[in-house]
Amino acid sequence: MESFKIIEIFSVSPDILYNAWLDSVTHAEFIKSSADIDPKVNGKFIIWDNYITGKTIELIPGKKIVQEWRTTEFPEDSPDSILELTFEAIKEGTKLTLMHKNIPVGQADEYKSGWKDYYFAPMQEFFG
DSSP states (O other): OEEEEEEEEESSOHHHHHHHHHOHHHHHHHHTSOEEEOOSTTOEEEETTTTEEEEEEEEETTTEEEEEEEETTSOTTSOOEEEEEEEEEETTEEEEEEEEEEEOTTOHHHHHHHIIIIIIHHHHHHHO
């Protein structure tokens, strides 16, 4: 299994970023694709036209989101990966730390660039 960490700074508060991540409408707006998110512990989500699916396993409002996460590219017998997002208030807004663990071997580089290209770049544009 593989893992990586990405840190990104956003010019909005942790609460705004945290709530946007869990809100189906806002999430869909900033990724410019579909998002169906049940925003509670054990709530399921389906994103990017069924490409990403999973379940939220821990929530600390405004501070942390932990999710079981997989894509249609995971081998069928592969367990879900773990996505951990932490939101830290800083002078500039929010320091978002994304830890993505238990990724099938050979796929981490693809997902790392995917987070940057399909999430963080459009989120920067969306949140200004």
